[in-house]
Amino acid sequence: MRARAVVMALLVVIVAVTACGLRPASSFVPPIEPGSIRPIPSLEGVKVRVTSKEFTEQLVLGKIAVVALTAAGADVTDQTNVQGSVNARTSLTRGDADLMWEYTGTGWITYLGQTEAIPDAEKQYEAVRDLDLRENGIVWLPPAPLNNSYSMGATRATAEKYGLKTISDMTKIPVAQRTFCVDHETFGRDDGFLGMLKGYGLEYGKDVPRNNVRRMSTGVLYNAIAAGQCALGMITTTDGRIDALNLVLLEDDKHFFPQYNAAVTIRSQVAEAHPEIARIFAPISAKLTDDVIRKLNAQVDVDGDVPVLVARDWLRSEGFVR
Structure with missing residues (x-):
């Protein structure tokens, strides 16, 4: 608790500094040690820019990515907290960012312009994965069980x-x-x-x-x-x-809403140069169920915790970092 209070105090200082225009508060990464995520020599010093949208779940997922990649030895630039789905996505397709968590339904309907949702989660993922890679050079890693519909x-x-x-x-x-x-x-x-x-x-x-x-x-x-x-x-x-x-x-009895499974999306140039990134996120994605992410979201929105600390603590609880 004392260490956590120190970290919270540091965050307050960072916010104050941000107000003076010296450093973005979102760039703070708390101290971590390797757990099951070990430093990967081929990632040492590799620059990876992580982005996200501005709502709570995206911030938590974005910080999970930042902490995990940092633990693996990458030189991570935290560009999370972008306002609006389209703006965050554009930063990826334009090459201003390298990696972000995205939702299969959003990719299929909003970004790829499809009008008919695919009710089956696996088929929805496969469809968006194949089309987005072909049209935009974006790689979709296997999705998490969580369905933010x-x-x-x-x-x-x-x-x-x-x-x-x-x-x-x-x-x-x-x-x-x-x-x-x-x-x-x-x-x-x-x-x-x-x-x-x-x-x-x-x-x-x-x-x-x-x-x-x-x-x-x-x-x-x-x-x-x-x-x-x-x-x-x-x-x-x-x-x-x-x-x-x-x-x-209320139950979506007409099955109107698409599946919105969260998946890490990466620019193809980065994914091809560093396939080890996919191996980092595979076990993390597998752990992210609806119940897990709902509890993490509540820690921010209900308990008032800080997204990066919520992300770090969850990764610690699962043994990914220490």
């Missing part, structure tokens, strides 16, 4: 009041009370809110009045649902705040 969430009281068990049940709510909280990015995506309404046979502006939809940041979305600011909210299934706020997830 979307669903509609409600308070337990709202679910019981209207008898909500599936997403189709949202039509049980009278139109005037059929209100939604949705984050800004997800609102207009084909695999997001407007796409979901269409997939479930509802017309935006008629079955769901425009004034019934509140768009907000993911940082306040879950608390807004819990506080009753909307009847339903579009949330991700691995978010740690679901259990903490006692929210109910």
